[in-house]
Amino acid sequence: MMGSDTAQEMTGPQADMAKSQADFDGDLVDYKTKGTTIDLIGQETIDGTKVYHLKVTRKNGTTRELFLDADTGIDVRTISTMEQNGQQATITSDLSNYQNVDGVMVPFSVKQSLNGTPIAQMTIDKVEFNVPIETSLFKLKQ
Amino acid sequence: MKRALVVAALCVPAGLAAQAPPPVLDSAAIGDVRARALGPAVTSGRIAAIDGVADNPRVLYVGSAGGGVWKSSNGGATFTPIFDEYPMSIGAVTVDQNKPETVWVGTGEAWTRNSVSIGKGVYKSTDAGRNWTAMGLTDTEHIAAIAVRPRRSDTVYTCAVGHLWNSNDERGVFKTTDGGKTWKKVLFVNADTGCADIEIDPQEPDVMYAAMWQVRRLPYFFTSGGPGSGLYKSTDGGEHWKKMTTGLPDGDLGRIAIAIAPSRPGTLYALVESRDTRLYRSDDAGESWKPTGEGKAPLGIRVRPFYFANIVVDPTDHTRLYNPSLFLSLSTNGGRSFEAVSLGGGVHGDLHALWINPKDPYTLVLGTDGGVYVSRDRGTSWTHAATLPVAQLYHVAYDMQRPYRVYAGLQDNGSWSAPSRAIAGTSVRNGDWTNIGVGDGFNAFPDPRDPSIVYSEYQGAQVRRYHLQTGEIKDIRPRAGAGEPPLRFNWNAAFTPSALDPSALYLGGQYVFRSRDRGDSWQRLSPDLTTNDPEKQRQRESGGLTKDNSTAENHCTIVTIAPSPLDSQVIWAGTDDGNVQITRDGGKTWTNVVANVGGVPTHTWVSGIEPGRHQKGTAFVTFDGHRTGDMKTYLYATDDFGRTWRPLTGAGLEGYLHVVRQDLVSPSLLFAGSEGGLFVSLDAGAHWARLTGGLPAVPVYDMTIHPRDHDLILATHGRGVQIVDDLTPLRHMTAEMLAKNAAILPSRPAVQSIPATLQDFPGDAEFAGANPPEGAVITYYLKQRHLFGKLTLDVLDAGGKVVKSLPAGTRQGINRVYWNMRLDAPKSAAAPGLGARALVGPMVAEGRYTVRLTSDDDVVTGTVDLMADPLAPHPAADRQLRQTLVMQLYGMQNDLAYLGDATASLRDEANARGAALKDKAAQGDLRRALDTLAGDADKLNDSLVDRSGGLLEADPKLRERAIDLYGAVMSYGGRPTVSQQDFGAVLAGELKAARGRFAELSGPTLQRVNDLLTKAGETPIALPSAPARPGSDLRP
Known part of the structure; x- marks a missing residue:
């Protein structure tokens, strides 16, 4: 889990979330093959920026909302909802400072809020793809 | 020459035509210039x-x-606004119990x-209030109830x-069978005539009842009742x-008002307003x-039916009725x-809504003029x-204290005052509000010469002078003289x-x-400035079937006075x-200049006058015709004391207006x-x-x-203050600035105050009015997201050195980024104890700093000024010390x-090398050197470091x-104590x-070890490199 360098078992909604986050390509790539459906909610604005609002429903029933910049198609915002302590929690992520890393546009700045309250501002210094990772990292200690 | 001129002349219009129109301000460009809600919630507002x-x-x-729709997911402990993009005046909220989402x-x-305000029709959410869709009926303006047919969600x-x-014509009962x-x-x-109530039989939903109500308000009169009113029944689903x-x-x-007894739907009650309500x-x-x-009939039944007609039957007992009215009766x-139900604990009167938990009729949720109560x-x-x-x-005023206080009059909740920011903690809390007047509160303001005196007002100019220290109140209302x-x-x-x-x-x-004597005497400064039309002074007859003379229909009166500040x-x-x-x-002579305005229907309410702040001939006037059904926007200005006027209702301005203000600096x-x-x-x-x-489309009255x-x-x-x-x-x-891709905008100087501590734990069930964000505000404009x-945002000192890099805001329009005016926290040696007081860096010195916003193809700079707290009495020399x-x-x-980490590193490395030695006897010297x-x-x-294990095992060492x-020393802005200075030494x-x-350790001792290691063919032990952080030699 976050803040720990030893493997721990993850269960429930957190595990589901981690699994969906492991889809590195994002929800839109090969969505049909993945069994995902995508609905266009409409064209909206975020602080004046025109966006397409999409609703993604994955095969397992979890949903996510995407807001794509109308000019470039890049993700401006994502909204995920999850259960937390029996309450609905909405996590909004604002993405920016995209940079091209090996042909992939990666947001180097992510701002997150939980139910509208800012909780995290992540600034990424460096992104590398396909760096080998020791399998032993994922071994549970007995 | 001539020819060239012609060409140039032809070019100009073509060039102009090719240009984009000059950029104008829109909501997105205003961006992070936001409103913050101060409250009050200690006393709330009317719940409908x-x-x-x-x-x-x-x-x-x-x-x-x-103030919109609020949702609680915890039985009323906390509420969240869920309807802030839509009209703020709410008539009906109905959960579809078939599908409660x-x-x-x-x-x-x-x-x-x-x-009362107005609405724009019906809205629906299918996800428990997160998203809303407008469902029409936009011209109804007032909606009393929405009823969903039991077991058939699309019929409403x-x-x-x-x-x-x-x-x-858009009034009465409307039915949808396709979900709206x-x-x-x-x-x-x-x-x-419209509809005032509707009830569906829970068992036989084709049976329903509706109350039709003929009602009309005028600016100076209202009539509840007429031949259109009546009680109706349908047996075929409406x-x-x-x-x-x-x-x-x-x-x-x-x-x-109609109420079906849920436990016996053949039994109904109707509170009927008539000559004998x-x-x-x-x-x-x-x-x-x-x-x-x-x-x-009891008072609760017959008082003000236009405002209180309401009967609620207990879900399990058809003979148990609640009458939320002036008070709650049973x-x-x-x-x-x-x-009368005992409203223990000081419940606000004037009740408009009561919800009884159908599964637990002991739980009541009551909506009053002063908010929500749960029993x-x-x-x-x-x-x-x-x-x-x-x-x-209704109105708001300020004083010149630091922080300044605000003074406000509230509909049916008196007058209140609070600091604009709390000194301790991070929010203005309910307990920070002080009650300074009663009744329906309107204008409230402090005496400019004596902060212990506050003036307030309740309905009909019941003006009062309140002494804050003694609580004594003097009635200072003028009265008519003899004759x-x-x-x-x-x-x-x-x-x-x-x-x-x-x-x-x-x-x-x-x-x-x-x-001129704090209200002890009054001089007439004018003749009657109104039309003094007797037709509009019949408030004693107002109300219709139930006479209602509360001063609310008083007319032919002065509603705004605007003395020039120049x-x-x-x-x-x-x-x-x-x-x-x-x-x-x-005041010797008065001129009525309204005829010069033009374009406004005669006798339209003058809702606000703003005297020019920069030229004494200037004034701005708002007119409000909504009380005759005229919802137009009227705003005019004059620069010649009212002789000529021009409309200022440019594109983008909407709604009937209450107030206009000219900025004190930018005309x-x-x-x-x-x-x-x-x-x-x-x-x-x-x-x-x-x-x-931060601000929904809420009425702004002042x-x-x-x-x-x-x-x-x-x-x-x-939504309060x-x-x-x-x-x-x-x-x-400016328009020129709006055309730029990016620009830094000036902000007021940031005050370097020391945050006060506050130790209390109020839980969640209390509103917190946000303080302004702590720190220096760095403001810049981005034309596009x-x-x-x-995109990096750096703060540089006078020497051009970056003292702080901040995450930059990326939104379109004005961004505001808050800098706590501190350096990064000091680095701390690894230890079990957290050292909480070292988690913040020191505040930088006061003065001017450069702000630099850098993108891949643009650099813009500006400045931000930091100043000492004017409230703090510390001389510059003490602050410097x-x-x-x-x-x-x-x-x-x-x-x-560095010392802590380096000593630990040398120790661990020496121990590791020692443990790795194979032939102990042969390596005797090296072994001893490593052990030393x-x-x-x-x-x-x-x-140097407390290694005892953390929180409660403290054995403080140098760190x-x-x-x-x-x-x-950091928690106080002035001179450190002698003890602190001595202890520092x-x-x-x-x-x-x-x-x-x-x-000694890292020099001769380590050298001896490394010589022996080298001799033994081992690599020497490296000394950890010193960090780039400023050390104790640093001088500010």
């Missing part, structure tokens, strides 16, 4: 509707009269008092009062209706009715008699929901201090009054019957308060944009600009971090003592000694 989820009674929806909202309150009925102030996509008007009487009369009174009826009961599904009780015998014992005791900041303000006509005062009478003469108070009746002889006065009067000789910066929010113009009214940051702090302070009629912090950036926004490439000591201790920690190095390093480390002193001495020991 409540519904809950039967199968999950933790979920409650509350519709407020002017579906919630219906009818906008436009139906408790139609004089100050809307009960619409319709227009209050004029006739219209289309509506059919199924019950309509006439264009002056397709056909018949009027029920058997047992009901003859003659005109007024407002009717009383409660009726039917036991045959509405076919015939009998009055309950004998003699005159019948346990089917309405034969009522007793768990059927009404014996109540908890106030102190988290609902939906107060309806004089009675004085006339509006519900919301003009009452204001002078901007130029601190001794003068002005009060508006039909005359302008002035007092010339004490110039005073403006506006009246509710449409006069705009000006005197230029201190072309205007603010307009409408029924639908706050609007800003940068170009003197040619274009307008709504300020949407506003004022703080001359020292440059805040715009709003009186909203539904709102403050837009620091107008400086807006003052510097930043998506691609770097403190700063020096803080910086020494900061550097000391960075040194200690490890031992000395460990000893030194132990003297911990330095952290403690660092925190202690002690620590510095110890650090020096420790450095000496470390020099």
Whole structure:
């Protein structure tokens, strides 16, 4: 889990979330093959920026909302909802400072809020793809 | 030559045509210039509707009269606004109990008092309030109820009062069978009669009842009741209706409230307004009715039916009835008699909504003029929901204290004052609010010469002088003299201090009054400035079937007085019957200049006058015609004392207006308060944009600009006091700037105050009015949202060195980034204890800093100024002494971090090398040298760092003592104590000694080890490199 360098078992909604986050390509790539459906909610604005609002429903029933910049198609915002302590929690992520890393546009700045309250501002210094990772990292200690 | 000129002349228009139109301000460009809600929630605002989820009674929806819809997911402990993009006045909230994720909202309150707002139809959510869709009926203006057919979610009925102030056809009962996509008007009487209540039989949903109500308000009169009113029944799902009369009174009826007993739906109750308003009961599904009780009906039943007609039957007992009215009363015998329910704990009177948990009828949720109360014992005791900041303000004022305080008058909640920011903690809390006046509060303001004196006002110019220290209140209302006509005062009478003469108070009746002795005596400063039309002074006859003379219909009165801040002889006065009067000789002569305005219907209410802040001939006037059904936007300006006027209703301005203000610094910066929010113009009214940051489209009744702090302070009629912090950036926004890709905008200087501590734990069930964000505000404009490439924001000191890099905001329009004015926290040696006082860096020195915003292809710079706290009495030399000591201790920690980590590293490395030696005997010298190095390093480390294990096992060493002193000195802005200074020297001495020991360790001792290691063919032990952080040699 976050803040720990030893493997721990993850269960429930957190595990589901981690699994969906492991889809590195994002929800839109090969969505049909993945069994995902995508609905266009409409064209909206975020602080004046025109966006397409999409609703993604994955095969397992979890949903996510995407807001794509109308000019470039890049993700401006994502909204995920999850259960937390029996309450609905909405996590909004604002993405920016995209940079091209090996042909992939990666947001180097992510701002997150939980139910509208800012909780995290992540600034990424460096992104590398396909760096080998020791399998032993994922071994549970007995 | 000639030819060239011709070419040039031809080119100009072509060039102009090719250019994009000049950029204008829009809501997105205003960006992060946001309003923050201050409250109050200690006293809340009127609640018009409540519904809950039967199968999950933790979920409650509350519709407020002017502050939108709020949801609680915890039975009322906390509430969240869920309807802020939509009209703020709520008439009905209905949960579809078949599918409780579906919630219906009818906008436009139906408790139609004089100050009621309007709605724009019906809205629906299918995800428990997260997203909303407009479902039409936009011209209904007031919706009393929405009923969903049991077990058939797509069939819904809307009960619409319709227009209050004029006739219209979109009113009555509307039915949809497709979930609101289309509506059919199924019950309509006439264009002056709407629907006031609807109830569906829970067991036989084809059976339903509707109350039709004829009602009309005028600016000076209202009539509840008429031949259109009546009680109707349908037995075919609302397709056909018949009027029920058997047992009901003859003659005109007024407002009717219907209640079906859920446990026995053949039994109904109807509170029927008539010449003899009383409660009726039917036991045959509405076919015939009998009055309950004998003699005159109880007060709760017959008082103000237009405002209180409401009956709620207990879900399990058809004889147990609640009557939320002026107070809550209860019948346990089917309405034969009522007793007042004990409203223990000071529950606000004037009740408009009551929800009873159908699964637990001991739980009641009550909506009052003062917010929501929850009872768990059927009404014996109540908890106030102190988290609902939906107060309806009329006016707001400020003082010049630091922090300044605000003063506000609230609809039915008196007058209150609070600091604009809390000194301790991070929020202005309910306990920070002070009650300074009673009744319906209007104008409240401090005496400019004596902060212990506050003036307040309640309805009809009941002006009071309140002494804050003693609590003594003096009634200072002027009264008519012998032989004089009675004085006339509006519900919301003009009452204001002078901007130029601190001794003068002005009060508006039909005359302008002035007092120069704090209200002890008043002089008439004008003749009757109104039309004095006797037809509009019949408030004693107002009310219709139930006479209602509360001063709310008082007319032909002065509602705004605006003394010029530039010339004490110039005073403006506006009246509710449409006069705009000006005197230029201190009141000797007055001229009515409204005829010069043009374009406004005669007798239109003059809602606000703003005297010019930059030229004495200038004034701005708002007119408000909504009380005759005229919802247009009227705003005019003059520069010649009212001789000529020009409209300022440029594109973007919407809604009927209450107030306009000219900025104190930039003459072309205007603010307009409408029924639908706050609007800003940068170009003197040619274009307008709504300020949407933090502020829904709530009515803005009044506003004022703080001359020292440059805040715009709003009186909203539904969301309390709102403050837009620091107008400086807006003052510097121009069309030229809007065209740039990026620009830094100036902000007011940031105050380097030391945050006060606050130790208390109030839980969640209390509203917290946000303090302005701590720190220096860095403001910049981006023409477009930043998506691609770097965007960095750096703060540089006078020497051009970056002292802080901040995450940059990326939104379109104005971004505001907050810098806590501190360096990064000191580095701390690894230790079990956290050293909490070292988690913040020291504040940088006061002065001017450069701000630099860098993108891949652009660099813009500006400045930000940091100043010492003017509240703090510390001389510059003391501040400097403190700063020096803080910086020494900061550097000391960075040194200690290195020493601590380096000693631990040397020890661990020496131990590891020692353990790895194979032939101990052969390596005797090396072994001993390694042991000595490890031992000395460990000893030194132990003297530097508390290794005892954390929280409660503290054994403070040099690191911990330095952290403690660092925190202690930093928490006070002035001269450190002698003890602190001496202790700083002690620590510095110890650090020096420790450095000496470390020099020995890392020099000769390590060298000896490394010589032996090299001799043995091993690699030498490396000394950890020193960090780049400033050390204790650093001087600020």
